[in-house]
Amino acid sequence: MALKAEARPRSKTRDRVLQVALALFNERGADRVTTAEIANAAGINEGNLYYYFQKKEQLVMALFDFFAAAMLATAETPIEDPSEPLSYTNYQRGWFKLMWDYRLFYRDGPALRGMAPRLRESLAELTGRGQQAVRRLFGLMRQHGFMRATDDDIEVLIGNLWIVSSYWMDFRLIEHGAPVAPEDLAWGFRQVERLVRPYLTERAVLMDEVPQV
């Protein structure tokens, strides 16, 4: 099981390192943060950092474990009321909160995989489970008459949803120069919503509201 939490015993210092690393990565980009900076920001010495994480890869993987748990919780959040269209919008909101909290994994994916090659297969596994959850969700929407799409439509749609969701932050960075900010979430939310819209029935209300973060 690739997504289990780490085995090593808990420690306040260790937790602080992870917390600080997550913040630094999220803020400045994973490729612009060195182990020295992380140790410094955590108030410990660089040598001490290596007591907890012998390789930078281990640090990244530990962060990924948190992300994986959060993503699965998000993906498998049950729809409050499947007969109420707004419930699905709320579900989508959950995804965008996740993207923001762990934006290092969305924005800096390639850089992180450079630091931690093992990340690739963990990501593949997680992606599979996340997509399965979305697949079930669309099944539910069809049942309730909110969606009209063939199985094939849905497979292609899920692929495109995943790509747009995973990379819109990097795309936005290129176009705007500035790193992605909370205000940009509405843009991404809208792009994703429009992917789904062509397959919604008249029964479904518009789902292009601005997400709360």
Add this chain to the structure above:
Amino acid sequence: MALKAEARPRSKTRDRVLQVALALFNERGADRVTTAEIANAAGINEGNLYYYFQKKEQLVMALFDFFAAAMLATAETPIEDPSEPLSYTNYQRGWFKLMWDYRLFYRDGPALRGMAPRLRESLAELTGRGQQAVRRLFGLMRQHGFMRATDDDIEVLIGNLWIVSSYWMDFRLIEHGAPVAPEDLAWGFRQVERLVRPYLTERAVLMDEVPQV
């Protein structure tokens, strides 16, 4: 003008370096190729490489100039017969050929921007011009009754088209492990085609054919 060709006089060695660097980057990934390897593959000494390109960034930017020219040529290729649906499919084929020939810029974008920070603004400019060409294309399709979409629909669609086109290779790499191969082009082609399909009218034939590369 950021997209002009370089000013330095031509030279066989210089051309060979660029050609070899493009091939190596395309093949192995931009972040896995060192200047030493490039010089070696070009049959010259590492010191000599720095006679032509004082910084690795200059090498990347020179490659980008080729890419930019090819991309603009692709984007602005006139539609052979705007009243013939297949012409638009051919246009899309052109894009996928470009993606393959310069896949380093699609697959290794973040790594390249790490090597050459100036790339970001050049990419932004190029993206803008490319999107403008696609915008005109959709206008043409509307004129000929192949497309039914509001201006707003088209703006969102272009954003999603750009994201899926730009990042599907990286996504595919995560899911499959293996680097993207020519066979995968059909998958990407299909994902892109399905983004557009909901806005096509009955007059437009299906455009989901497999691209030739």
Add this chain to the structure above:
DNA sequence: GTCTATAATGAGATAGAC
């Protein structure tokens, strides 16, 4: 223009004292 050196970086990683 091309080569042989050799420097200069800058990061990750470790050994061993406390």
Add this chain to the structure above:
DNA sequence: GTCTATCTCATTATAGAC
């Protein structure tokens, strides 16, 4: 568990001979 000090190593970059 934490620190100081040091090492390794890949890479970019330059100086100067030919």
